[in-house]
Amino acid sequence: MNNKKLVETVAQNIxxxxxxxxxxxEGLAGVLRSKCSEMDSVFVPSFGTFEPKKRDERVMVHxxxxxxxxxxxxxxxxxxxxxxxxxxxx
Amino acid sequence: xxxxxxxxxxxxxxxxxxxxxxxxxxxxLRELFSTISQTLIKGRPVTVKGIGEFKVVESAARKDADxxxxxxxxxxxxxxxxxxxxxxxFAQFKTIILDDxxxxxxxAEIDKRFPSSVITTDSDEEQPQVEESVPAPKPVVEQEAxxxxxxxxxxxxxxxxxxxxxxxxxxxxxxxxxxxxxxxxVERKPMLIGIPIDGPSQPVPEPEPVEEETSNQRFYRPELRxxxxxxxxxxxxxxxxxxxxxxxxxxxxxxxxxLIWWFSSNGKNxxxxxxxxxxxxxxxxxxxxxxxxxxxxxxxxxxxxEKRAEKIAKTLSSNPAxxxxxxxxxxxxxxxxxxxxxxxxxxxxxxxxxIVTSQIVLTTLAEKHYGSPWFWVxxxxxxxxxxxxxxxxxxxxxxxxxxxxxxxxxxNDKASLKKAQYKSWQYLKGK
Numbered sequence: 001m002n003n004k005k006l007v008e009t010v011a012q013n014i015x016x017x018x019x020x021x022x023x024x025x026e027g028l029a030g031v032l033r034s035k036c037s038e039m040d041s042v043f044v045p046s047f048g049t050f051e052p053k054k055r056d057e058r059v060m061v062h063x064x065x066x067x068x069x070x071x072x073x074x075x076x077x078x079x080x081x082x083x084x085x086x087x088x089x090x
Numbered sequence: 091x092x093x094x095x096x097x098x099x100x101x102x103x104x105x106x107x108x109x110x111x112x113x114x115x116x117x118x119l120r121e122l123f124s125t126i127s128q129t130l131i132k133g134r135p136v137t138v139k140g141i142g143e144f145k146v147v148e149s150a151a152r153k154d155a156d157x158x159x160x161x162x163x164x165x166x167x168x169x170x171x172x173x174x175x176x177x178x179x180f181a182q183f184k185t186i187i188l189d190d191x192x193x194x195x196x197x198a199e200i201d202k203r204f205p206s207s208v209i210t211t212d213s214d215e216e217q218p219q220v221e222e223s224v225p226a227p228k229p230v231v232e233q234e235a236x237x238x239x240x241x242x243x244x245x246x247x248x249x250x251x252x253x254x255x256x257x258x259x260x261x262x263x264x265x266x267x268x269x270x271x272x273x274x275x276v277e278r279k280p281m282l283i284g285i286p287i288d289g290p291s292q293p294v295p296e297p298e299p300v301e302e303e304t305s306n307q308r309f310y311r312p313e314l315r316x317x318x319x320x321x322x323x324x325x326x327x328x329x330x331x332x333x334x335x336x337x338x339x340x341x342x343x344x345x346x347x348x349l350i351w352w353f354s355s356n357g358k359n360x361x362x363x364x365x366x367x368x369x370x371x372x373x374x375x376x377x378x379x380x381x382x383x384x385x386x387x388x389x390x391x392x393x394x395x396e397k398r399a400e401k402i403a404k405t406l407s408s409n410p411a412x413x414x415x416x417x418x419x420x421x422x423x424x425x426x427x428x429x430x431x432x433x434x435x436x437x438x439x440x441x442x443x444x445i446v447t448s449q450i451v452l453t454t455l456a457e458k459h460y461g462s463p464w465f466w467v468x469x470x471x472x473x474x475x476x477x478x479x480x481x482x483x484x485x486x487x488x489x490x491x492x493x494x495x496x497x498x499x500x501x502n503d504k505a506s507l508k509k510a511q512y513k514s515w516q517y518l519k520g521k
Binding site for chain 2: 001002003006009010013014016021022023024025026027028029030031032033035036037038039040041042043044045046047048049052057059062067068069070071072073074075076077078079081085086088089090
């Protein structure tokens, strides 16, 4: 499901225009960005948690040419699936 | 920092950000995530703009743990813009490919060669230039040595005959004059040259070789006398030409011979006893002649005039006083010339260069030299002739690090930093 279809579905279900929904979605993305940049995690019940994590630098081997590389440290956004959703998936 | 934002807080934040009511926001959030969940449960991926992509991945059963058989799990790939925003504090770091062929010995060698840092003020390029500039004065000094070895032969016999032939009255005058010369040796010289000398001494007739031989034979080596054929003017002509190195000792001998001959002829006019001293003076001065090839002309003239002056003033003992004076006036000039020659290329080439390796790239160099990786653009601009692609530089390339003033580089100045960032974006876009 792509973004457009998602927006249309959600708009239909809550009885609002797709424009409103896409605006709200933009707002949600903005909140996620600002909060996760501050290393705060965002919890959504029965769905999961968005949490930023710091990955340390590490040496990895390039899978193709076998060269060893020093990968720098970085902050990644991790998504931890809630148990409810996990159980539903099974 | 590291706090967990609950659903209620999230609703508040969203309503604040989008200026909609809490109720609408809550409804929207619940509906959104339930839609995503349901789609995922159906096993289809969902892409949400600005957040990321959720995917369902089948996981195979693990052999060792029967607890978790084959199952589905959800993977999340954050949106590119979101990921970059999060990683901003570490954005400057780049993945480095490690060179496995480098051994510990090689590293140790590098450490030895560049003790603290890799910054070099072009030592490789400077040295040959310095060496080039040095040879000019050097050969002269080297050729001096053989000359000095020769001179003792001519000099040595002289001191002994002096007392024999010398009449009494002269020594009385000499010490007094020597003293006066010692007081201001440098000033004294021009005076001697200028006023009294030329008048009386110039009328001296050109030599009558036969008489000269009879009176002064013991002091001269036959070759020296034979060597004298050109007049002083001719010698000057020869000296002014660019002469090859082997000429220097020969010229020195020629000049010495000429001077000796000149004095012997002058000495005939009545000052026979002083000739030995005058000859000594000629020798010492001709020494200096050969040292200063370039200044040969003036020195020779000076020496001639000096000798005349000496003769007239009868200040034979002023020789020792004059010798140091000449040394002090001329050697510093030589030294300065040497120094200037050596320093000039060094100043002109005070470029800072550095070597790009597989681990040291333009951004690392910029960080090192300017304090911020963004300034790599300027290094690239400075070396555009060598670097075709800033992302792909052959390891071992020596790049010139431009002085920070040239591009107004200042890591503490935000405007300068922004300018560099803008430039680097443009370059990267272009690629």
